[in-house]
Amino acid sequence: MSGDEVDLVVVGAGPVGLYAAYYAGFRGLRTAVVDSLPEPGGQIAALYPEKLIHDVAGLPGVRGRELVRSLLEQARTYSPQWLLGDAADEITRLDDGRIHLRLRSGASLVTRSIVLAAGIGTFKPRPLPVGAEFLGRGVDYFVTDPSSFAGHDVLVVGGGDSAVDWALTLQPIARSVTLIHRRDRFTAHEASVAELHGSDALVRTPFVVHALSGDESVRRAILRDTASGELHEIDCSRVVAALGFTADLGPLTRWGLQIVDRHIVVDSTMATGVPGVYAAGDVTEYPGKVRLISVGFGEAALAVNNAYVAGDPSASLFPGHSTATV
């Protein structure tokens, strides 16, 4: 079995995964980071980018997206390999004790150890109730390349931060942007919603997508005003469905891990029952566990350092102080 060879794979690019990637780099490990979402930040980025987080040591209050930006900068210090938009799928033990990790895309990695910073699991976008047949043919769940929307009539569906932020990003680029939301009230940050209302984007609530039509790609959308029942047909060549996410542990449930209430049981070294596989952050379970970001950061350092000595028993568990090396 082949695949890129690394020392450690971090599964999950949420705050704890990003910190684990930094720590692994600090210890000189060749590291890869895998996440099912195309953007780093995990739960923070997907669910509450605008929330103020008050319990990160040394930061009296930091907005979610700012924290992610800083963690990303820190993780990039040691240039890990980024595999975003892909997901850890299956592990096989090689004869030399290393692990062959197959990803959802079919790509694979060979690694000495894995740190599962999997949070609440693999995020999956909530599908559009209609028009799913146009997925990849005009309908997307993420905006990864805003410039590809140039010249398009874009329909954005949703009322959260992702929907509103994407509508604002695309508005100057696209030919037109229409944002619909099934409720009058938005869950996105108030300032962003105000900015959207002040922009040239057309905002319609309480509207849902009634139908999409087209040929090889989406061309038209029929929208339904859920208050009056009226139907409105609009030109649209791109649709961004930002209806939020669902999450579950997915493939990890088949790895032979001990899982209790969607959490992975670890010991005091953050080791799971599967040799070479560690866990950190919200996904872990042990007596006395407290599910907080500050605890997760500590667990990331524990997991990486213990994985490091497991791979090289002559090494010291204590990494040295970061002040001594940078």
Added chain:
Amino acid sequence: MPFFVTGACLDVLDKSCIEECPVDCIYEGGRKMYINPRECIDCGACEAVCPVTAIASDLPLSEPDRPWRDDNVAFFESVLPGRDQPLGSPGGASNLGRIDADAPLAAASPSAG
């Protein structure tokens, strides 16, 4: 579990909350919704969308809400009428569908209509 459903949901069951929950932890009882305390990840997505402001947090817990917090927990931890064991942590509300029973306080509450 900072989030739970209060009596404001009784006989309303709007269910907007279900569409927001990323971990499918909001269960439908006979007369109201219930958030599973062991499955909730405290993201707060449901709180923002409830049209009758029925979702409350126990950080901090307001005293008038305490009985509803306890009743919400009881839905999962005690044995509901017609069942022989607690629901516990089924790992997803959509697998179970509507549960035709309520925790004691909700069951004994007068109908709003």
